Amino acid sequence: TQLLEQSPQFLSIQEGENLTVYCNSSSVFSSLQWYRQEPGEGPVLLVTVVTGGEVKKLKRLTFQFGDARKDSSLHITAAQPGDTGLYLCAGYNDMRFGAGTRLTVKP
């Protein structure tokens, strides 16, 4: 089983700030996903990264897959209250998820 460690566990920031959260493992992944889960709902896929060093952008969210494909980061620019939620990473090939980063963006 590939262990995914996410950091920080909790993050509380003011609207307009930038932030980065991390997903790390000692194992190499062929692909990795980021999901966001809002309160009272199931997780929803944000992005899948496949190639080492890959960078994907989704509006204010920037996802990076490490060159060695053992880690990934999610950077949010100018965070908004609507970004509040639990951010989860999941790695191929055993459908395991990290524990998540719980982000709160205060108005």
Added chain:
Amino acid sequence: DVKVTQSSRYLVKRTGEKVFLECVQDMDHENMFWYRQDPGLGLRLIYFSYDVKMKEKGDIPEGYSVSREKKERFSLILESASTNQTSMYLCASSQKFGTSILETQYFGPGTRLLVL
């Protein structure tokens, strides 16, 4: 849009009761999953199924069983509920596994189960 529905949003049961959690997906997905979600532990895989009548144990199958008689429906059964099974239960579905790229999992809204 893919829709995954779960039979209940909230459920309260007593210790020792048999509990059924139902999950239905409407996109003809081959794969279905049951997770439980607890604070600080993230999503932990209980069971998954890649075809009708097929099931595979996940990380924490003890105390649970599953049933997949039809492609669209995957049931999680707590044979004798215990207080340590109080949790949020999430069902998900995805298309058939690819070779090296994660398939998107579509999640239901979850069932929050309280066992007294």
